[in-house]
Amino acid sequence: xxxxxxxxxxxxxxxxxxxxxxxxxxxxxxxxxxxxxxxxxxxxxxxxxxxxxxxxxxxxxxxxxxxxxxxxxxxxxxxxxxxxxxxxxxxxxxxxxxxxxxxxxxxxxxxxxxxxxxxxxxxxxxxxxxxxxxxxxxxxxxxxxxxxxxxxxxxxxxxxxxxxxxxxxxxxxxxxxxxxxxxxxxxxxxxxxxxxxxxxxxxxx
Amino acid sequence: xxxxxxxxxxxxxxxxxxxxxxxxxxxxxxxxxxxxxxxxxxxxxxxxxxxxxxxxxxxxxxxxxxxxxxxxxxxxxxxxxxxxxxxxxxxxxxxxxxxxxxxxxxxxxxxxxxxxxxxxxxxxxxxxxxxxxxxxxxxxxxxxxxxxxxxxxxxxxxxxxxxxxxxxxxxxxxxxxxxxxxxxxxxxxxxxxxxxxxxxxxxxxxxxxxxxxxxxxxxxxxxxxxxxxxxxxxxxxxxxxxxxxxxxxxxxxxxxxxxxxxxxxxxxxxxxxxxxxxxxxxxxxxxxxxxxxxxxxxxxxxxxxxxxxxxxxxxxxxxxxxxxxxxxxxxxxxxxxxxxxxxxxxxxxxxxxxxxxxxxxxxxxxxxxxxxxxxxxxxxxxxxxxxxxxxxxxxxxxxxxxxxxxxxxxxxxxxxxxxxxxxxxxxxxxxxxxxxxxxxxxxxxxxxxxxxxxxxxxxxxxxxxxxxxxxxxxxxxxxxxxxxxxxxxxxxxxxxxxxxxxxxxxxxxxxxxxxxxxxxxxxxxxxxxxxxxxxxxxxxxxxxxxxxxxxxxxxxxxxxxxxxxxxxxxxxxxxxxxxxxxxxxxxxxxxxxxxxxxxxxxxxxxxxxxxxxxxxxxxxxx
Numbered sequence: 001x002x003x004x005x006x007x008x009x010x011x012x013x014x015x016x017x018x019x020x021x022x023x024x025x026x027x028x029x030x031x032x033x034x035x036x037x038x039x040x041x042x043x044x045x046x047x048x049x050x051x052x053x054x055x056x057x058x059x060x061x062x063x064x065x066x067x068x069x070x071x072x073x074x075x076x077x078x079x080x081x082x083x084x085x086x087x088x089x090x091x092x093x094x095x096x097x098x099x100x101x102x103x104x105x106x107x108x109x110x111x112x113x114x115x116x117x118x119x120x121x122x123x124x125x126x127x128x129x130x131x132x133x134x135x136x137x138x139x140x141x142x143x144x145x146x147x148x149x150x151x152x153x154x155x156x157x158x159x160x161x162x163x164x165x166x167x168x169x170x171x172x173x174x175x176x177x178x179x180x181x182x183x184x185x186x187x188x189x190x191x192x193x194x195x196x197x198x199x200x201x202x203x204x205x
Numbered sequence: 206x207x208x209x210x211x212x213x214x215x216x217x218x219x220x221x222x223x224x225x226x227x228x229x230x231x232x233x234x235x236x237x238x239x240x241x242x243x244x245x246x247x248x249x250x251x252x253x254x255x256x257x258x259x260x261x262x263x264x265x266x267x268x269x270x271x272x273x274x275x276x277x278x279x280x281x282x283x284x285x286x287x288x289x290x291x292x293x294x295x296x297x298x299x300x301x302x303x304x305x306x307x308x309x310x311x312x313x314x315x316x317x318x319x320x321x322x323x324x325x326x327x328x329x330x331x332x333x334x335x336x337x338x339x340x341x342x343x344x345x346x347x348x349x350x351x352x353x354x355x356x357x358x359x360x361x362x363x364x365x366x367x368x369x370x371x372x373x374x375x376x377x378x379x380x381x382x383x384x385x386x387x388x389x390x391x392x393x394x395x396x397x398x399x400x401x402x403x404x405x406x407x408x409x410x411x412x413x414x415x416x417x418x419x420x421x422x423x424x425x426x427x428x429x430x431x432x433x434x435x436x437x438x439x440x441x442x443x444x445x446x447x448x449x450x451x452x453x454x455x456x457x458x459x460x461x462x463x464x465x466x467x468x469x470x471x472x473x474x475x476x477x478x479x480x481x482x483x484x485x486x487x488x489x490x491x492x493x494x495x496x497x498x499x500x501x502x503x504x505x506x507x508x509x510x511x512x513x514x515x516x517x518x519x520x521x522x523x524x525x526x527x528x529x530x531x532x533x534x535x536x537x538x539x540x541x542x543x544x545x546x547x548x549x550x551x552x553x554x555x556x557x558x559x560x561x562x563x564x565x566x567x568x569x570x571x572x573x574x575x576x577x578x579x580x581x582x583x584x585x586x587x588x589x590x591x592x593x594x595x596x597x598x599x600x601x602x603x604x605x606x607x608x609x610x611x612x613x614x615x616x617x618x619x620x621x622x623x624x625x626x627x628x629x630x631x632x633x634x635x636x637x638x639x640x641x642x643x644x645x646x647x648x649x650x651x652x653x654x655x656x657x658x659x660x661x662x663x664x665x666x667x668x669x670x671x672x673x674x675x676x677x678x679x680x681x682x683x684x685x686x687x688x689x690x691x692x693x694x695x696x697x698x699x700x701x702x703x704x705x706x707x708x709x710x711x712x713x714x715x716x717x718x719x720x721x722x723x724x725x726x727x728x729x730x731x732x733x734x735x736x737x738x739x740x741x742x743x744x745x746x747x748x749x750x751x752x753x754x755x756x757x758x759x760x761x762x763x764x765x766x767x768x769x770x771x772x773x774x775x776x777x778x779x780x781x782x783x784x785x786x787x788x789x790x791x792x793x794x795x796x797x798x799x800x801x802x803x804x805x806x807x808x809x810x811x812x813x814x815x816x817x818x819x820x821x822x823x824x825x826x827x
Contacts, residue, residue, distance in 0.1 A: 020314065040411075048327065049411035054427060057414045083425035190327075191334045193416035203419045204345040 037077040041089045043067035043176035051080055053195065055087040056183050059107050060197025062151025064125050066103040069176040075100075091174060093167065100158045101171050109145045109152035117144075125179045142168070146177075150198045153177075286539035297536075298506060298529035298641045306500045309493035316489050320410060330412075337480035338417045344474050345418040352475070353421060359472040360422050363465065364433035372440050380447055387503050387582075388447040388510070395495040399439040402490055403432050418477035430486035431479040438466055438491025446499040450510045508582065522547060522559060522578065529640050530559075530578070530647060537638040538649060540566065540574070548575070556583055556707075560652060573652040575632055575704075577617075580645045584610045596805055598761060598794055614646040620684075620709035621650060627682035629675060630702045653695050653702050660770070662696035664732035669741045672701040676725045677745045685713035689724040690764035691731070716757050716792060722746065723758035724767055727778055731770055735781035752786035755779060759794060 039047045045067075055065045068077055068089065078099055080089035088104040114131035121127055131145040140163045146153040155175050161168040180199055187195040196203035290296065323330045362368055373396065380389035404426075412429035414420055426432055441462040449455040466488060473479040479487075506526045522530065522545050531542040544562035557578040565571045588606040607613045614637045621634040632650035639646055662668070672694065679686060686693075687708035695702040710717060722742075730738045742751055758779065760768070771778060 048330070049408070051411075053413040054411075057420065081426075084420070084423045187416060191331050191338070191416065193334065193338050195416055196419055203417055204342050 037079060037089075038068065038071065041068045041077055041080055043069055043178055051082055051087065051089070052178060053183050053187065054082045055105060056180050056195055056197060058082050058084055058087045059105050059151050061107050062105060063149045063180050063198050064122060064128065064146075064151060064153070064177045065180060066105050066146075066153045066155075067176045067178045068103075069174050071174060072170055075170070075174070091171075096157075096159055096164065096167055100167075101174060102154075102156045103175055104154045104156070106152055106154070107150065109147065109154055111145050111147065114143075114145060120146075122148075122177045122179070124181070125177060128177070146175075286535060286541070288536040290536065296529075296639060296641050297533040298526055298645060301500070301504070303500060306496055309489070309496050312489045313493045316486055320406060324409060333482060334412075334416070337482055338415065340481050341415045341418045341474060341477055345477055348475070356472040356475045357422055359468055360476055360478065363437055363469045363472070369436050369440055372444065376440075376444050376447060385447065385510070387508055388499075391495070391498045391503055392443045392447045395439055395443050395498050398498075399435055399490050399494045400432070402494070403430050403435040403487065406430055406486070406490075407432060412480070412483070415477045415480055420478055421476040422478050424478045428479055428483045430490055431473065431483040432487075434466070434469060434473065434479065434484055434487035435491045437469060438462075438488055439495055441465060442492050442495045443499075446495055446503075446510075448510065450512065451505045455510075522557065526640070526645075530561075530576075533638040533640050533647065534561065534563075534649065538635060540564070540635075540649075543571070559647075561649065573654060574635060574649055575652040576647050576649045578640070578645065578647050579610050579614050579617075581610050581643075584608075584613050587613070592804065592808070594761075595801060596808065598796070609643060610646055611643055614648050617648055617707045620711070621648075621706040623682070623684065623711065624703070624706055624709060627678060627684065629678050629682070629684075630700060631706060632702075632704060653697060653704070656695035656697035656702055658691060659694040659696050659701065659728060659732065660691040662732075664696070664729065665699065666737075666741065667699040668696055668701060669729050669733065669738055670744070671699065672725050672729050673738075673742050673745050675701055675703055676722045679721060680718055683712050685710045685717040685721050687713070687717060687721065688764055689721055689728060690767040691728055691770055692766050694725075694728055715753075719750070719754040719757040719792075720762045722750065723754035723779075723782070724763050726751075726754070726782060727758075727763065727767060727771060730778045730782070731774055735776070735778050735785065739782060739785045748787050749789075751782070752789040753792075755783045755786055756789040757792045759791065762794065 039045050040049055040051050042050070045052075052065055052067070056062070059065075065087070066089070068091070071077070071091070074094045076092050078090045078092035081087070086104065086106055088102055090099045090103075091101040092098045093100040111131045114133045117130035117132055119127050119129050126149050129145075129147040131147070133143040133145075140158075140160050142157040142160045144155045146155065153175070157168065157171050159167055159171075180195075180197070184195045184197075184200045187193050188200075194200050194203055323333060376392060377389065380386075380392060407427040407429060410429045411427050414424055414428050424433075445455055445458040445462055449458040470479075470481075470484040470488075473484060474481060506521065506524065509521045511521070527545050530545055534540050534542045540561075541564035542561050543564055544560075546560045546562075548558050548560040557580075559576040559578060561574040561576050563572060563574055584607050591606045607616065618634060618637050621631060624631040625634055632653060635649035635651070637646050637648040659668075659672075676689075686703060686706075687710055688705055689703075693703065693705045695704060726735075726738050726742055739751065746754075763771070
């Protein structure tokens with residue numbers, strides 16, 4: 001067999017390899033191998049594709065992380081963004097529109113001018129101080145702050161109790177919290193690694 | 206002997222035995238029954254004449270072939286040094302991804318396999334995580350103040366949106382400026398494919414940032430594959446392939462890109478921003494996509510990146526393509542090419558015209574042949590040209606565009622045969638050869654040695670008569686040349702010779718034929734005067750026919766080169782001819798049809814869509 005025929009065979013093999021690789025990749029991406037947006041931010045999620053470990057890395061000081069409680073019909077998780085210093089996800093509503101609600105985790109918040117609300121407790125977590133910006137300051141939005149050791153969650157709704165009372169009552173239930181400790185322990189147990197930050201031993205470097 | 210039906214239009218031509226030069230007609234095929242038949246060596250061009258011929262009788266005419274084909278050559282030789290390419294053997298100029306291209310494809314396939322396994326198996330994912338963590342712990346243990354400052358600087362500069370944005374926009378601007386549209390499309394396509402693939406993969410694998418080490422510097426999103434690194438890799442590799450000519454500049458570019466990526470990889474691992482596997486996967490994606498895209502869709506041989514002044518229609522005929530031309534002509538026409546030289550490039554925009562020096566054959570001395578190399582780019586250019594003319598003028602270009610380069614070259618070969626058969630002085634056709642199937646073909650014909658272009662030749666009464674007679678013969682044969690201009694009219698021994706049969710139309714509209722006459726008269730008058738040409742024309746055409754010709758010929762009806770020559774002439778030759786001929790109302794060029802309206806709307810819609818796509822993907826691009 002001549003070298004040129006071998007070359008032709010190799011080209012055909014390459015072409016098949018490309019097609020096979022593309023087919024596998026596309027199949028994996030579109031066939032549900034990827035978790036839904038809700039599964040990634042759900043408080044009850046056990047998905048390996050959830051964003052919470054990444055959230056814990058984005059704001060390593062935060063002892064709590066925001067998550068989404070079960071959503072009623074008409075609401076969906078629109079997307080998320082996690083980068084160093086910030087983690088957020090947003091909710092879309094068929095009535096209030098896209099990004100009707102957004103939960104944002106940072107290491108701190110400026111709550112100047114906000115009204116303090118009664119604190120709340122998270123199961124297994126630290127106490128959370130709550131603040132709300134007066135409606136007049138952000139018409140027609142509602143902005144709430146949840147302060148806890150090492151972090152702050154800003155929960156912004158694109159409407160207020162006055163403008164959309166029914167929606168507001170629904171949206172008031174969406175924001176949940178999960179503890180950082182849960183993921184620190186999970187990483188230590190499963191990967192024998194340290195999720196650097198609050199509640200974990202000091203990291204190299 | 207078993208012969209089927211071939212294309213009917215070629216039957217009289219084939220049977221007449223007049224159409225090919227002697228060297229192409231002298232292949233004798235010995236029939237199984239011992240009889241002999243003069244065969245025109247058209248076995249591949251006319252399926253109907255593929256005959257059952259014993260291998261033994263063919264092998265006796267064997268001649269040299271390329272070394273790498275010597276094994277099969279012993280069995281596959283046919284008359285006149287021709288050789289049939291066996292099934293499975295690549296064509297003279299195969300598409301070639303190169304060794305590195307194949308390696309990158311294999312790496313992508315491996316990457317996809319590993320991703321699939323990691324998604325399916327948590328244990329495997331954990332083992333990767335542990336390995337990554339161990340490597341990064343080792344790297345982090347050597348962190349020192351100055352090195353950290355340096356690495357932060359490197360990372361900040363290299364993955365900054367500004368850096369990548371400037372590189373990408375600079376490349377886009379350069380490619381637009383160089384009118385290198387194919388490279389531009391591939392560059393943009395590679396960016397979009399890599400960025401979208403990296404994003405989708407990162408969501409699928411959902412790998413967090415490195416554990417165990419303190420992360421220094423900013424990051425965004427899941428880590429596998431590193432989106433920032435993938436963005437830089439695809440940009441640099443795309444730039445190398447789109448902007449740098451092959452050879453030393455591209456080689457240096459690759460080394461520079463490689464060094465940059467190595468530095469970035471070290472910096473990001475040192476800072477604990479990315480795992481080693483994040484970097485590798487980003488590099489695999491970012492390199493493989495543009496490398497395969499450019500090598501497959503814009504191979505150097507077909508779309509060379511060059512900064513020499515040249516028309517984009519002209520292909521480089523050196524290197525692998527030059528060798529492929531030699532091999533193809535040897536194997537498919539039985540002619541040994543001694544030299545390949547581009548010729549008359551300035552007068553050609555729709556192909557790459559070449560002069561082939563071929564070795565002496567039985568009965569014919571060493572001589573020159575003319576050849577035109579056609580590639581898919583020429584088909585696309587022809588399609589765009591016809592589309593543009595249809596939109597601008599309606600009925601001016603009323604023929605359907607070609608769908609493939611094979612049809613393109615088959616048509617020219619056919620029209621050349623028709624012209625030759627009709628006794629019109631055109632180059633004797635030698636047929637065409639396949640360089641790369643469905644991508645590149647070379648049509649070969651007689652080279653008019655000693656002929657001069659009409660623009661520089663002495664034009665006397667004999668030449669005028671000869672030129673007018675060419676048009677008369679075209680009319681009589683029911684043909685129109687459609688591209689009569691000085692560059693396509695040669696003069697030898699007082700005879701006008703017609704070249705470039707590509708635009709020839711069989712059974713054209715009367716308008717087309719009239720335009721041919723007017724253009725020929727204008728070409729002749731440029732070198733003489735209108736009155737003299739008109740007087741000669743009256744010998745072959747009626748006054749009404751001449752009047753019709755100049756009523757039909759206005760502006761765009763004449764080829765660009767002829768219009769340019771007329772502009773340089775101080776006389777208004779068209780007006781002079783119109784004054785000499787009987788008065789006749791102008792024939793409209795603009796013709797509004799439903800097709801033209803629909804085409805205009807379609808083109809407009811596509812342009813709007815293209816703008817919208819660019820606007821929507823602007824964040825990816827910039």
